[in-house]
């Protein structure tokens with residue numbers, strides 16, 4: 178398997194899965210994609226239907242990472258996708274059968290002739306779907322670094338979900354340290370406690386006296402200091418990481434098998450979307466031959482993607498036009514994985530992708546409405562919609578009353594938009610991206626009660642916390658990293 182850049186540089190060079198695992202953007206600023214998508218045969222699809230999650234993950238990942246010996250990859254997936262790690266299932270699970278499925282499918286009911294269900298992706302350590310990929314990344318990093326005798330210092334900024342998923346994935350891993358910047362006193366008590374209560378010596382929480390954007394600016398400034406970056410082996414785990422995307426392909430297959438009786442059926446997926454990482458994995462599953470009818474892109478008030486899929490216009494938002502909403506993990510001004518889909522939409526023409534994303538930088542966007550390419554969006558199965566705070570409050574209340582199920586704000590956006598795209602006879606699977614406890618304020622507003630809290634999280638906020646408060650100052654953060662990377 179060879180990987181290429183969406184912007185075409187280095188065509189003719191070879192990049193394996195391991196080559197791009199620890200890196201970010203390609204050197205021309207593009208994103209990596211496989212030179213060809215592997216196709217899944219009917220025989221394989223039949224055989225995969227009954228596999229465990231870990232073994233399905235092995236089958237799918239091995240098509241993208243033929244440079245990792247099969248026995249090593251199988252050990253990695255079996256170590257990652259265990260009932261112990263994905264144990265926070267919400268229904269009664271005395272036998273452990275639900276946790277063993279890793280991503281159980283919960284059927285809500287039939288609406289407009291379509292069976293509506295939730296694919297639970299948030300049963301991992303941090304109660305958000307980012308664990309699905311990040312846990313694998315932790316094991317892949319440890320494996321690859323050990324093989325080459327290297328170390329890596331991950332530097333990131335977080336306002337919640339990504340940072341905690343990264344820390345729980347990397348804690349205790351050999352050769353890896355995590356320096357995670359978060360805005361001091363700006364996260365919810367639950368999210369703060371989730372991160373700061375980690376006592377592992379390779380995890381460093383830095384509480385920056387500022388807002389999330391200050392944290393992000395510091396990470397950018399450090400990453401642009403190439404000498405510092407090389408000396409201290411600084412890396413990232415952001416959403417453009419290819420291994421994260423490909424790990425997410427697995428649960429589209431798992432969800433498809435759970436929602437159908439046979440491989441002749443088709444299924445639609447509704448995906449709460451921000452940076453287009455999750456739904457990009459759905460697109461790849463469809464390109465591999467999984468019988469997906471529609472990929473429903475659901476946004477919140479930050480509707481960059483909905484606007485594109487309705488009109489063909491991609492227009493990134495300025496800071497003042499980027500809203501803080503009650504589904505905060507979808508509050509984006511541009512969708513960092515979107516270029517991967519645009520590459521396929523344009524028939525994999527890197528020169529045009531380069532031009533379009535230059536237009537994004539110089540003019541703030543591009544318009545494909547008039548070109549024949551936009552009409553092809555439908556061939557790729559994409560439809561979209563947006564949701565507002567009032568919509569998500571309604572959806573949370575409605576699902577609770579009708580189906581006795583509590584959903585979080587992001588999943589509520591997915592469900593709201595899913596309902597606008599139901600087709601009789603085609604199951605609609607909404608991806609559940611977080612558990613309600615993470616976004617308690619809106620649950621209290623919608624339901625006038627406290628969110629459900631998995632038993633293992635009782636008393637979380639009272640645990641001792643370990644973090645360092647620093648001013649929003651690049652040099653101070655660099656000094657902190659330098660002081661804690663000696664061996």
Ligand SMILES: *Cc1c(COP(=O)(O)O)cnc(C)c1O
Nearest residue numbers: 338450451452453454455506610
């Ligand atoms: C990150 C996140 C999303 C958005 O996923 P993308 O891959 O960025 O589209 C949605 N919901 C939750 C809870 C998240 O943490």
